[in-house]
Amino acid sequence: MRNRIAALLLFLLATQLGSLISPAYACGCGAMVPEGRSRIGVSRETSVVRWDGRTEEIVMRFTVAGNARQAAWIMPVPTRASVELGDADLFRELTWLTRPERKARHYFFPRSGDWPFSAGAGDGAAAEAPAVGGDASVGVVGREQLGDFDVARLTATDPDALRQWLESNGFTMPDTLATEVKPYVDQKWEYVAVRLAPRKQGGVLYGTLDPLRIRFDSERLVYPMRLSRMAKTPQSLGLYVLAEHRMEPVSRIGGSAPEVTFAGKVAGRDELAPLTGGRETFLTAIDQEFPEPGRISGDHELRAAASDTPYRRAVYHDELLVIGGFPAWMLALGAVLVVVGAGTFVWLRRRRDDAPIAFDTPAAPAAPAAPGAPAEPPTARA
Template identity: 40%
Template sequence: MKLWRVVAGVLAVGFVAAGVTPAWACACGGYLPDAQSQARAYGETALVQHTGSTEQITLSMAVHGASKKAAWIMPVPSAAKVELGDSELFWRLDRMTQPKRVVRKTYWPFRDLGIMAGSRGTAAGAPGSGVNVQQQMVLGPFAVTRLTGTSGTAVTDWLRTNGYVVPATLAANLTPYLTEKWEIVAVKLAPKKDGESMYGATPPLRLTFASQRIVYPMRLSKGATTAQTVTVYVAAEHRVDATKVPYDGVRLQLLFAGRVEDKALPKPADYLTAYTASYSDPSRITDDFTFEPATNDDPYQRITYVTENDGLLSTILVLAVGVLLLGGAAAVLARVLVKRSAAKR
């Protein structure tokens, strides 16, 4: 499976053609296509794993259109180890968290006419002054730089000098992270061939860093200009509840909760909780998503009810009805013939 399903939602980024500033719409970072392209990131899937005091975020973006100088950045609370992730991870997560399919049988003889049907899904009882370059590396099609900075302006100046597209709002949106001494991971496309472009789903990147809490960075999305939908998979030792959302009024919808078996989710952090959330006004964002252990580990799975016709019993029912109808018709015909015979006498 070379293309990963984007469960997490639609995270549209504005075009940068004709001088329009790209919107910072990704859930935990920002996608920056080059100024000559009309490529946009339309989705992002992320897995947040937390064990003890270590957190991992693995993410992949889906890009529509081609961009030869695409890039994105992501803030993390501490120094990060950056590496390529499992190429089939998100496909497996999507399969594991799908609604349970419950079949309800019908024996109605008129199949697929919408009679006695019920397929509705329901929920069961989401280089410059002031910048320190920590590390630079090439991973697959990406050139990765880890850096720290004294101010948002210093970091954006460095990004601009090094070929990144820099929106006007980026410095202000980076400032809270830099004030808290977070590290910035900047990623650019590094084509192996001249003229190579990025499109489709990007290879997943995995960032590992120290963190006492489970956090999913959101504050850079403050610069987005369109409504956003975010889906976050959280793998930990127990089921988790959200303790902070990007702003008051954002509601998380639980998609799945339960222990799962997957090579990427080793025990004891094999309890997967999936949430999705939509927010219509990204400019109101003031915080990240944070999670903590829930009061219980009750499992949860959505249910989709599907009504299916039982072909054999339906056939028997049709034959039985046919026999009754034929029998009735024969009886009526017999009575008519008897009456006619009696009349002739």
């Protein structure tokens, strides 16, 4: 029995250690893999997508955790793309614009914490020379160092050759990449491969990374998601879509039902101007969860909704109903006491008024004695 218990404990320990050193492919737009036996996870991917019917721009940023000093991911794009650093202020502005509306929901009777139940009061560097691969199946469109990102823009006609080029040029990729990328190779898509390496000596990839801005021509609004099938952990995607109309995903693509958290027109504010050109546009904010990434069936394609109905989430907070600075329940209780007191007074008054009045009447004179009857003797007085 002791041997069996020891074997079970060793098995559980090995399982836990294996989960710590296994790479995490966690990225809503592609595959992210750390170097060596380090680990990294993307807890949140947030992207801003601008589409004018001909050109699409994606500004994306990741919130990561782990102990990796380097990691890499790849994003397929339908046409030739340009890449530059994005503006982090853009996300702060969109968070402010799409904030929930706070509404009060009043209650009548006091709760815990209310009186009398509580006494208290309420930048891009110069491009590096492209690495030359030995296989003509992979073409290097460009390679740039953007902050903490080493970015390579590639073409490929062979998925295995693409994986080999990435491996030989410092982009560690999962073994299943060739299989998952084949549909893009068949459609003659191109690729943006990014290697993340903090410029700070000894730094690790942790927290919210600098955003990247990717621009390409597209006659349909598409957000690449297919490579997220390789993720080993649940995925969370947040999309801000800037277009002429309210937009919606064509399908769930294997995730939970997409939730619209905001829809409405926004002015061309300073932070949005690089994407909107300073013009008013329609903003749709969408959240979606992917509890089982292996069920992702393809890329997100978005279309115009049936109508441009505006929407804003409401967050309710409970408040004690107050009228004129006084709790409504106190006013109601006071009114009831006044009514009861007035009613009691009127009832007592009427009862007194309706009571019979007693008067003192004089005694009737004694009847005269009959003739011949003896006279009544006089009453003796003390």
